[in-house]
Amino acid sequence: MSFASDRVTRTLPALAAGPAEEPFTILGWSEDMPRDTVWNDHSHPWHELLWNERGASTAMVGPRVWTVTPVLGLWMPAGTLHSGSATAGTRCRATFFGFGTMAPLSPVPVGVVITPLLRLLLDRLADTGLAEDSRALTEAMVLDVLTPSGRELLVQMPASDLLRPIADAVRGDPGDQRTLADWASHLGVSARTITRAFTAETGTSFARWVAAVRAQHAVALLSRGWRIDAVAEEVGYRSASAFGVAFRRTTGLTPGAFRAP
Template identity: 25%
Template sequence: MTTRPCLLVRVLVPGVLLSPNSIIILFQGLLRLRASDSASDDVGASHGAKVALSFTARNDKNVRESDNRHMAIVARSKFAKDVERASPFVVALARDDEQGFVIEPQKHTRAQLLYAVEGVMRVRTPEGMWIIPPRRALWIPVDVEHSVTMLSPVSMRTIYIDAKRAKSFGEACRLIEVSSLLRELILSLLEEPLEYALDGRGGHVAELILIEITRAPQIPIVIPWPRDKRIVTICSTLMENPGDQRSLEDWAEVAGASTRTLIRLFQKETGLHFRHWLQQVHLAEALSRLTHGDSIGEIARRLGYASPSAFTTMFRRTLGVSPSQYLQHRLR
């Protein structure tokens, strides 16, 4: 059975967590037992009846899967509203999503630190795009519209911060490093009830989370996103295939514009020259692949660099460290 996107929600039994999927599976098990009992009374059914039953079963399966998706969406929506209305200044949310699942554009009355302990996400706002592997998180200010695409199965463990407390963190999205301490603090807050006591363990953990966000190193990688359709076509293709080696002259033919027009549009729409914009895409892809354990040579090849040393030079020039040094720093 395909795992459906879901939130972790508390049931009435104290200390027990069940997901909507778990509840659905329990009911489906009962339905299968009941269907099995009914089937035993129909052993002598004709071949035509069996075909009809098979067709009906397939239809029932499609209905059940549709119901499952609906129940998961309802659970997510309800819990998201609970998070928005919660009284503590920091609240945590856990959810698991399949590869390819998309959270449609939304915005919150709280700021959000979007983080996943496993998996890679792509986040898009009206201003730009970010690739977020584990050990990195995206700070999203209050009322910033954003969508999220799961590039792999994702275990999201994200937090929401009261608007007043979030003011000091700025009004622009930014990518940060997640230290081992910040990771454990987020997981610790998830152990607390939604309405935890501010003068208890939950309140102290929440205060430490804010301190760690303040101290977190910022990663200078953002992929500014254009609005002009001609540039969007080029950027979308390069996001799907960062190693595409076509020159700006080649892209001019695809976009139906002159090379000079594309140069002007890239600068106007993204604030970067085409080469610098593509470099940001390469860095985002490289950090994601380093997290997955790809070798420097394999990453260089996939991104179209002539050699691993050429890729390392670009990486060091932008981030100040080599890929191997960056990875060692992250794992400490």
């Protein structure tokens, strides 16, 4: 483990998918992050459900960046190389599923809605005094209710020299108001060239990509207790209502669903 100013870097190994030395069905992990924390590229032999009890974190697989929250978790298949980060104050949780104890929820990372029932079951499994038969029943219920969701806070990062200045600027300041035409003029190319590049590299349009980046940043602020109107202004919307419409279009949920109590 290394420190850079207030940031902690944790180094974990890259392990292939396979059974653990001590077989298990479901195990849980939780930790409060006193500092900003970064995890290197690593992989686990077991499947993993990433979620948070408090705050927002990120998980990265190649150019894809997911935001993980108490509402939206992320299924990470065994053996998938990924990295991550969490801001200070986040309470991270992960649920590990023993390789071979279940059919994989998905062969690729996929969003999972942390429903009240799923959270209740996972909290119950965190009780170290739970009787063996009760644990087995609870594990079976988790496997029954655990389902992939079309909802996820995902941004596909472009990598070309053409789009990198745009990506860096928008991720550095999600409130950046420059339009597609503004960027075309700034970079000395046509708007059509940028549009084609965004579609090819991210699978979406410039406008939708910006909206996704804004949604990820907004969730991080909402999880820290920011007011919705303040978040709307920070990520570049003229009103809370306009922000709400764009946020729902991107995530399928309202901003209030992510606001810390």
